[in-house]
Amino acid sequence: MVLELCEQNTLYDRLIESNGGFSEAISASVMKQLLTAIAHCHRFSIVHRDIKPDNILFDEMDRVKLADFGSAVWVAEEGTVDVWSAGVVLYAMLAGFPPFYGETVEEIFEAVIRGNLRFxxxxxxxxxxxxxxxxxxxxxxxxxxxxxxxxxxxxPWILSGGETVSMV
Structure with missing residues (x-):
């Protein structure tokens, strides 16, 4: 697989620089581009399996590029594991930190297993x-x-670009 060159300009770097997360408009723009890339992969039965801020790059026009397909596999499922991971990325963009945390790897794993999403x-x-x-x-x-x-x-949140809309 050949990808275009993106200088070391990752979502992880931008999250660190943001010091507390992004606006909803910026988060929605990034998420729409990421979900479009994920949906494209899923149409070909490819599941990335390693969606994280380090693997989300930006080109010189600030377009999102999904990278590091080293864990990607062809599967017969719909790949909702990638959507879970993209949701974790979205949470981090809005909050400035991930939804599941702990002092140790084991505690983080337990928090993920419990899956109690808090705001x-x-x-x-x-x-x-x-x-x-x-x-x-x-x-x-x-x-x-x-x-x-x-x-x-x-x-509706993605379609509105992160603007507040009625979901009714």
Whole structure:
């Protein structure tokens, strides 16, 4: 696989520089591009399996490029594991930190297994209900209820570019 050159300009770097996360508009723009890339892979039954800020690059025009397909596999499933990971990335973009944390690797693993998605009021007080709704649908423990990349792309929050809209 040949990819275009993107200088070391990752989402991880931008999150560190942001010192607390991004606006909903910026987060929605990045997420729409990421979900489009994921949906494209899934249409060809390719699951990336390593979606994380380090593997999300930006070119000189600030377009998102998904990188590091070393863990990618062809599978017969729809690849909702990538949507879970993209949801974790979205949470980090909005909050400035990941949704699951712990002092040790084991504690983090346990937090992921429990899957209790929380929105600390101090951090999420200015985050719209629509963004939280999308997060709940992407970071859903029940795989049968978790959004696909295509479903996430049709969510009102993504379609509105992160603007507050009525979901009714």
């Amino acid at each position: 600390p009021p101090k951090v999420f007080r200015n985050v719209s209900p629509e963004a939280k709704d999308l997060l709940r649908k992407m970071i859903c423990r029940d795989v049968s209820r978790r959004f696909s990349a295509e479903q996430a792309l049709r969510h």
